[in-house]
Amino acid sequence: MRAAVLGLRLQMSLPIGHFGQTERVGDGAVIPTLTVAELEADPHGVFRAWRPKLPFVRHEAGGLLVLRAGDVDHMMRDPRVQATETLVPEMRDIPKGALFDIFAHGMLTANGAVHRKRRSPFTRTFAARLITALRPRIRAAAEDLVRGWIEEDDVDLVSRYTAQIPAQTIADILGLPYVDIPRFTRLAYKVSRVLNFTFGPEDVPNLETAAAELQHYVREVLEERRSTPRDDFLSRFLAEADEAGELTSLEVVIQLVQMIIGGTDTTRVAGATQVALLLQHPAQWEAVSRDPGLIPAAVTESLRFEPSVGSIGRVAREDIALDGHVVPAGNLIILSTMSAMRDDQVYAQPDLFDIRRTDHPRLHPIFGGGAHRCIGESVARIELEEGLSALMRLTPRLRLAGAMPVLQGHRGIRRIDALRVAW
Numbered sequence: 001m002r003a004a005v006l007g008l009r010l011q012m013s014l015p016i017g018h019f020g021q022t023e024r025v026g027d028g029a030v031i032p033t034l035t036v037a038e039l040e041a042d043p044h045g046v047f048r049a050w051r052p053k054l055p056f057v058r059h060e061a062g063g064l065l066v067l068r069a070g071d072v073d074h075m076m077r078d079p080r081v082q083a084t085e086t087l088v089p090e091m092r093d094i095p096k097g098a099l100f101d102i103f104a105h106g107m108l109t110a111n112g113a114v115h116r117k118r119r120s121p122f123t124r125t126f127a128a129r130l131i132t133a134l135r136p137r138i139r140a141a142a143e144d145l146v147r148g149w150i151e152e153d154d155v156d157l158v159s160r161y162t163a164q165i166p167a168q169t170i171a172d173i174l175g176l177p178y179v180d181i182p183r184f185t186r187l188a189y190k191v192s193r194v195l196n197f198t199f200g201p202e203d204v205p206n207l208e209t210a211a212a213e214l215q216h217y218v219r220e221v222l223e224e225r226r227s228t229p230r231d232d233f234l235s236r237f238l239a240e241a242d243e244a245g246e247l248t249s250l251e252v253v254i255q256l257v258q259m260i261i262g263g264t265d266t267t268r269v270a271g272a273t274q275v276a277l278l279l280q281h282p283a284q285w286e287a288v289s290r291d292p293g294l295i296p297a298a299v300t301e302s303l304r305f306e307p308s309v310g311s312i313g314r315v316a317r318e319d320i321a322l323d324g325h326v327v328p329a330g331n332l333i334i335l336s337t338m339s340a341m342r343d344d345q346v347y348a349q350p351d352l353f354d355i356r357r358t359d360h361p362r363l364h365p366i367f368g369g370g371a372h373r374c375i376g377e378s379v380a381r382i383e384l385e386e387g388l389s390a391l392m393r394l395t396p397r398l399r400l401a402g403a404m405p406v407l408q409g410h411r412g413i414r415r416i417d418a419l420r421v422a423w
């Protein structure tokens with residue numbers, strides 16, 4: 001399987017005949033089924049080839065991939081399109097257990113009043129104005145991390161930096177001890193694979209074990225907090241949840257499991273990707289290092305160009321017409337934000353990485369839309385901005401010390417292994 005190299009501009013568009021299988025969907029139109037292998041090999045090239053031709057294609061692992069920016073944006077708010085509840089684990093034959101619980105009891109896949117009651121205990125803590133207060137602490141943490149390796153010759157920026165910033169931040173917000181970081185991040189990165197569909201039936205027992213261990217870890221922390229409450233988010237969350245009695249004890253655990261997964265893996269990958277993209281475009285790295293005012297724009301453009309989350313899952317509750325085709329009711333819909341953010345109907349020269357572009361929509365599609373829009377957007381942006389800013393200040397001559405990192409994946413949370421740099 002050939003992997004997509006970050007930022008590589010593919011001149012070639014794949015011939016239609018390349019995609020073997022086709023299937024009739026809804027109105028009888030022939031819709032191709034794209035294989036996981038071809039999507040993993042060159043997601044941007046595949047999306048670029050199909051986007052002008054069809055509003056959606058079928059995914060080998062199940063579901064319809066919606067490709068165009070206008071449709072993706074609209075469907076995130078369309079009441080006929082809903083969160084998937086337990087559709088995904090059912091489609092993938094995931095038995096009832098800790099992995100299944102993430103879908104059955106979490107906010108991410110819930111609808112209506114159930115979604116609101118699971119999400120609302122977090123909205124105050126994650127409100128932009130409260131999160132802004134974390135900025136100085138995140139800045140200091142980023143600088144400390146750089147000072148921790150600056151005397152070495154080279155370093156893997158993913159494990160020593162971009163993974164640590166979000167892990168320390170979520171530990172601060174939830175009040176988890178830093179010594180637990182290796183434990184909960186290892187489990188979170190494993191479990192998050194369930195959202196990117198690159199696993200087969202043979203991987204399910206492994207993922208199940210990791211999900212059970214993560215659940216167990218959260219239960220341990222909660223028990224400790226119940227017996228020794230503190231003046232922190234977790235103690236207040238527990239007290240309020242107990243008093244309101246709206247969440248079951250499993251729901252309490254699963255919301256925290258989702259916070260740990262959402263708060264670590266996504267931003268770890270995004271942090272490494274933005275550094276890699278800027279190093280691959282040295283003039284833009286230089287520009288940012290001369291003018292730190294460009295940092296937010298560099299973060300925004302990196303999130304568009306190579307997003308750390310490739311898609312958002314939904315289900316059609318009714319037949320939905322899209323440009324002469326029909327998405328039949330009951331189908332899993334995979335809103336490809338990754339494809340949407342390279343759509344030339346919205347972005348001029350979408351395959352060009354340009355931190356000065358002025359055509360970003362007001363709300364960045366990478367964080368979704370509607371009721372489920374990412375609750376951690378403000379945290380993530382501050383982490384990414386401060387992470388980049390500390391590197392610009394302390395290691396302005398940063399350079400790649402190995403090959404360009406490989407960003408893999410086209411759906412759910414994407415994956416990056418390592419980013420070796422020197423300075």
Ligand code: HEM
Pocket residue numbers: 107108109119166170258259262263264266267270308309312313366367368369371372373374375376377379380
């Ligand atoms: C670059 C980093 C991030 C990206 C790209 C990202 C992306 C997303 C997206 C696309 C959604 C919507 C999913 C859907 O509609 O099905 C989402 C939801 C969510 N995110 Fe993030 N996220 C990031 C960082 C974070 C952080 C730092 C946290 C926590 C501290 C977090 C926690 C969550 C949670 C709990 C949800 C579920 C919200 C709900 O269903 O109501 N995310 N995220």
